[in-house]
Structure formats: C-alpha cells, structure tokens
Amino acid sequence: MCGRYTLTSPDELVQEFGLGELPFDLAPRYNIAPTQEAPVVVGGQVRELRLFHWGLVPQWAKDTRGGARLINARSETVHDKPSFREAFARRRCLICADGFYEWKRGGKRPVPHYMRRVGGGVIAFAGVWERYQLPDGRPYFSYAAMTTGANGLMAPIHDRMPVIIDRADYDRWLDPSIRERAPLDDLLRPPAEAGFEMRQVSERVNSVANDSPACLLAGPDQQSLF
DNA sequence: CCAGACGTTGTT
DNA sequence: GTCTGG
DNA sequence: CCAGACGTTGTT
DNA sequence: GTCTGG
Numbered sequence: 325m326c327g328r329y330t331l332t333s334p335d336e337l338v339q340e341f342g343l344g345e346l347p348f349d350l351a352p353r354y355n356i357a358p359t360q361e362a363p364v365v366v367g368g369q370v371r372e373l374r375l376f377h378w379g380l381v382p383q384w385a386k387d388t389r390g391g392a393r394l395i396n397a398r399s400e401t402v403h404d405k406p407s408f409r410e411a412f413a414r415r416r417c418l419i420c421a422d423g424f425y426e427w428k429r430g431g432k433r434p435v436p437h438y439m440r441r442v443g444g445g446v447i448a449f450a451g452v453w454e455r456y457q458l459p460d461g462r463p464y465f466s467y468a469a470m471t472t473g474a475n476g477l478m479a480p481i482h483d484r485m486p487v488i489i490d491r492a493d494y495d496r497w498l499d500p501s502i503r504e505r506a507p508l509d510d511l512l513r514p515p516a517e518a519g520f521e522m523r524q525v526s527e528r529v530n531s532v533a534n535d536s537p538a539c540l541l542a543g544p545d546q547q548s549l550f
Numbered sequence: 551c552c553a554g555a556c557g558t559t560g561t562t
Numbered sequence: 563g564t565c566t567g568g
Numbered sequence: 569c570c571a572g573a574c575g576t577t578g579t580t
Numbered sequence: 581g582t583c584t585g586g
Contacts, residue, residue: 327559327569357586358569382556384563390584394557395569406556406564427569429560434570471558484559530570532586 326396326449326469326486328529329356329424330540331363333444337373337420340446341365341494347373354539356421357532358395364451364467365418367498373420380468381456382407388456388464397452397468399487399512403505408468411452413503418489419449419469423540425529426482436529437481438540439522450487450497450511470512477517488515 334350337343343365356362361375377388378395385392394407402408423440424447441447450470455463470487478485489497493511502508524543528534 329569359586380557382563384556392556396558398558401557408557410563425569436569468557532570 326424326426326471326484327358328532329419329421329449329486330354330438330440331356331421332537333422333446334363334420336422336446337363337365340448340491341371341373341418341420343371343373348375353535354537355529355532355535359393360532363420364453365420365448365494365498366453367416367495367500371494371498374417374465376417376453376465376467378469379466380407380411380452380454381464381466382454383456385456388458388466393466394468396471399450399470399472402452402470408452411454411468412505414500415453415455416497417451417453417467418494418497419451419467419486421447421449423447424449424486425525426478426485428481433527434530435543436525436527437522438525438529439478439485439520442519442521448489448491448494450489472512473514475514475517475520477520477522478514481522485514487512 331353358379363373364376366372379393381388397408402412425436427434427436451467453467458464471484472487474483474485526541529539
C-alpha cells in the first residue's frame with residue numbers, strides 16, 4: 325500500500341509546518357514514486373525540511389538498491405523489526421503530501437483511486453528515516469511511510485493505508501525524546517474518514533513517467549478534475 | 551559458534 | 563548492526 | 569505502487 | 581515468475 329502520492333501545492337508547506345521559507349525549489353508533484361527524492365520534515369531543535377529518497381536503506385545494506393529498499397513500515401510491528409526499530413525510536417519524520425493513490429485489484433487490471441482532504445490541503449504521513457553511508461563516504465538519506473489498517477473510506481479499495489498525523493500531533497511525532505512505542509500508539513490508528521474524499525482517477529498514474537495534473541483526471545471517463 | 555536474514559505488498 | 567536458525 | 573526487463577556470444 | 585527501476 326501507499327506506493328504513490330502527490331504534493332501538488334508545495335508552497336503550503338511553509339505555513340503548515342511553520343518553516344521560515346522553503347530551503348529549495350519544489351515543483352508540484354502528481355506522481356511521487358519509490359526511489360525518488362521528496363521533502364520530509366524532521367524534528368530536533370527546530371523543524372527542518374529535507375529532501376530524502378523514498379525507500380529506506382538500512383545501514384547494513386550492501387547498496388542503496390534492490391531488496392533492502394523498504395517503502396512501507398507496518399505500524400503494528402515497526403518497533404521490533406531490525407530494519408526499522410532504531411529509526412522508529414530516534415528518526416521519525418513527517419512526509420509532505422496532499423493526496424495518495426491506492427489501486428483496487430480483483431478485476432482484469434488494477435484501478436487507481438486517489439484520496440485527499442475534502443477540497444485539498446496538506447497531509448502529513450508518519451515516516452521513519454535513515455542515513456546510509458555510500459562507498460565514497462557521502463550520506464544517502466531515505467525514508468519509509470508507516471502503514472495502518474484501512475478506514476471506512478479506504479476499505480472498499482484496499483485493506484491498508486498510510487498513517488496520517490494530525491497537525492496537533494506533529495510535535496509529539498517528531499519529539500526525539502520519545503523513544504517508546506506506547507506514547508505514540510494513539511497516532512498510529514487508521515485515520516478518521518471524516519474530512520477525506522476519494523474517487524477513481526486516470527490510469528496515467530500507473531506509469532511513473534507521467535507526473536502531471538492529468539493523473540488526477542476522474543476515471544474512467546477522465547473528463548474532469550475535482 | 552557461524553550463516554543468513556533483515557521488509558511490505560499481493561497472490562496462491 | 564543485530565537477530566534468528568541450525 | 570506499476571512497468572518493463574529478464575542474456576550471451578560474436579561481430580560491427 | 582521474479583527482479584529492477586522509477
């Protein structure tokens with residue numbers, strides 16, 4: 325689950341996360357895919373926007389590709405999986421998004437759907453990140469998106485969805501002094517469906533080469549945007 | 551002790 | 563690196 | 569997540 | 581079928 329998402333209005337990140345200004349240019353994105361770079365918010369003294377690669381590479385991995393590249397982390401088990409345990413305890417982040425895709429399977433081909441806040445708006449996924457050392461000594465930063473069970477809106481499409489952190493909980497999720505699972509448990513439940521909307525979208529999104537507003541055209545007739 | 555896995559998803 | 567399996 | 573490749577040899 | 585790339 326959660327293998328593609330959007331960040332169509334990056335300018336909203338400044339206000340949403342209380343950043344001074346964007347530290348780099350961000351183009352609107354309609355089809356963010358694993359291995360690509362995308363912005364996340366990390367905590368510490370102050371919140372900071374960073375560009376990390378989607379697909380967590382553990383420090384022990386032989387390289388940054390292949391099987392040791394983890395795009396999702398199950399919230400139910402993240403705290404004791406060797407690949408995620410330390411990242412969950414010490415390196416949590418907020419993944420900057422404003423919608424995400426899920427494919428409904430069972431027919432002859434998977435049908436893409438898109439969930440967003442009603443009318444749009446920033447969505448922060450719960451993430452964990454890692455710093456990997458490349459052979460030449462440079463760091464490679466990466467992240468994984470936490471998943472949880474589907475809420476009522478998602479259930480007809482798929483049984484998993486990303487963990488979504490409410491604005492009021494940003495500080496707690498990012499707080500590096502919290503290293504246990506228990507004080508974060510209530511943040512890892514399926515999001516309330518109120519305030520979200522979902523609908524079928526264009527199969528254009530299937531190909532990562534397509535990163536344009538056309539990905540969001542309503543399916544199957546693809547005649548209109550939201 | 552060393553060797554080998556370490557993850558999620560969906561599908562069967 | 564750390565845990566599990568043999 | 570889906571799309572697309574998946575191989576070697578010898579010859580140019 | 582399975583792996584890699586984006």
